[in-house]
Amino acid sequence: MSLETLTCQEAEPLITERASGPISSEEVAALERHLAGCLACRAAAERDRTLFALVALAPPGPGEEAAQRGLAERTLAAWRGAERRRQSARVAVLVAAVLLAVAIPLGRWKASGSGPALAMRASLEESELVPGGWASPGWDLDEALAAEAAQEDDSPLSDTLALEGDGAFALAGDNG
Amino acid sequence: MLARRMTEGDAATGGGRPARAWTVLSGGRSAPDEALVVDFLRGETGAFGELVRRYQQLVQALVRRYASRPEDVADLAQAAFLRAFAAARRSLGRLERAEPGLFRAWLVRIAVNVGKNHVRDTARWRFEDAAVLGESAATGPDPVTLLERTEQRRRVRAAMSQLSARQREVVALRVDGALPFRDVARALGITENNAKVHFHHAVKRLRAAMEGAGG
Numbered sequence: 001m002s003l004e005t006l007t008c009q010e011a012e013p014l015i016t017e018r019a020s021g022p023i024s025s026e027e028v029a030a031l032e033r034h035l036a037g038c039l040a041c042r043a044a045a046e047r048d049r050t051l052f053a054l055v056a057l058a059p060p061g062p063g064e065e066a067a068q069r070g071l072a073e074r075t076l077a078a079w080r081g082a083e084r085r086r087q088s089a090r091v092a093v094l095v096a097a098v099l100l101a102v103a104i105p106l107g108r109w110k111a112s113g114s115g116p117a118l119a120m121r122a123s124l125e126e127s128e129l130v131p132g133g134w135a136s137p138g139w140d141l142d143e144a145l146a147a148e149a150a151q152e153d154d155s156p157l158s159d160t161l162a163l164e165g166d167g168a169f170a171l172a173g174d175n176g
Numbered sequence: 177m178l179a180r181r182m183t184e185g186d187a188a189t190g191g192g193r194p195a196r197a198w199t200v201l202s203g204g205r206s207a208p209d210e211a212l213v214v215d216f217l218r219g220e221t222g223a224f225g226e227l228v229r230r231y232q233q234l235v236q237a238l239v240r241r242y243a244s245r246p247e248d249v250a251d252l253a254q255a256a257f258l259r260a261f262a263a264a265r266r267s268l269g270r271l272e273r274a275e276p277g278l279f280r281a282w283l284v285r286i287a288v289n290v291g292k293n294h295v296r297d298t299a300r301w302r303f304e305d306a307a308v309l310g311e312s313a314a315t316g317p318d319p320v321t322l323l324e325r326t327e328q329r330r331r332v333r334a335a336m337s338q339l340s341a342r343q344r345e346v347v348a349l350r351v352d353g354a355l356p357f358r359d360v361a362r363a364l365g366i367t368e369n370n371a372k373v374h375f376h377h378a379v380k381r382l383r384a385a386m387e388g389a390g391g
Contacts, residue, residue: 013372016379017357021350051379051386054325054332055351057240064246068236068253072228075254076221079261 003030011041019048206230209279210271213264228257231280235287237352242291243298252294256287277362284353284363288345328386335385343378346371 003026006014011034017023018031035042060068209227216223232253239252260283264271271278336344342364349360361371 013376016376017372020347020375020379021354022356047383048379050328051332051383052351054329054386055336055347055382057352060236060240060249061246064236064240064249067246067250068232071232071250071253071257072225075228075257076224078254079224079258082258 003027006030006034008034008038008041011035011038012044015041015045016048019045019052208276210274210276213261213279214268214272216261217265217268224261227279231257231283234353235283237354238284238287238349239291239294241348241352242295248294252290253287256283256290259286259290277359281359281362284349284355284359285365288349288363328388331385331388332382335382339378339381340374342366343374346374347378347382350375 011031014023014027014031015035018028023031035045209230212223212227216227235253235256236249239256240249243249243252260279263282263286264279336347339347345364346360349355349363350357353360355363357368357371357375360375361368364371366374
């Protein structure tokens with residue numbers, strides 16, 4: 001399409017586009033040249049102006065203008081409020097993550113039952129304060145002694161000693 | 177920061193601009209929107225106000241098609257700006273490298289979406305044509321003409337509601353936003369040619385309705 005001399009067919013879409021909004025300055029100039037000599041297209045232009053007046057909304061009334069006043073300030077305040085909430089949410093997530101990072105290993109540690117004893121024993125073994133690594137704090141020592149006593153009562157070794165004892169008494173009796 | 181760099185350049189050439197003149201570049205051109213958005217997201221509060229002032233009228237014109245109460249229009253405009261800035265923050269890197277017009281296209285698209293969501297939530301689409309009502313009050317056409325206009329308006333309104341969503345968006349962006357087809361296309365993510373095709377199909381139906389042949 002040459003913009004130098006428009007035919008009516010070429011002018012028609014430009015007429016509609018111009019009635020509805022901006023078109024290029026070259027198109028405006030070409031259209032003006034065409035309309036100057038074309039009565040039918042001038043009528044079409046008037047018809048389209050009427051059409052878009054029907055499509056368009058009314059200009060904002062006083063109430064609408066008033067509601068728009070201070071929009072920049074209100075929007076900025078809303079943005080800052082949203083930013084504060086966003087920062088708070090970030091901090092909350094961070095704190096929750098730290099708490100979880102601490103709480104989960106602690107929970108496992110406690111759930112294992114011998115956690116403190118194991119930890120202390122590992123510590124003592126590492127420091128080599130007690131050769132062999134058996135020694136432990138009082139509560140563990142008591143348990144170990146009790147376990148050892150029970151083991152003495154039930155073990156084959158204790159049976160042997162008892163027999164030997166009986167034999168000794170017997171020997172003593174025999175001697176006396 | 178593009179806007180600031182240019183101001184420094186102006187100062188270096190003897191512009192002697194005040195500190196807040198960073199929104200205006202040499203030759204009287206304004207700083208690109210994208211540079212202002214980047215400045216704002218890096219803490220320059222003044223850039224926010226400048227951007228809102230630049231586009232308040234456009235955004236308002238677009239969203240008022242979707243709302244009937246003035247306070248709703250203001251709320252929708254605010255929501256559109258907030259979402260556009262949030263989108264800009266998510267794509268800050270892209271924005272810094274973008275060619276001019278990207279922020280405006282985002283803003284227009286977001287404004288339309290905000291409006292559409294409002295319509296979906298409230299089941300409202302605004303067709304009032306007070307231009308005609310205003311005309312009746314100002315120039316006082318005779319009752320027959322007024323009646324004819326009222327009837328035409330009713331038919332055009334009905335035809336608008338029967339357009340496809342895309343056709344309606346193109347017409348609204350063109351008529352309410354006074355956007356060039358290039359910007360309409362960019363905002364809707366379609367080609368300029370496609371935007372024109374939608375537009376002319378829509379106009380054909382609206383024109384038929386106005387003339388009493390289709391609606």
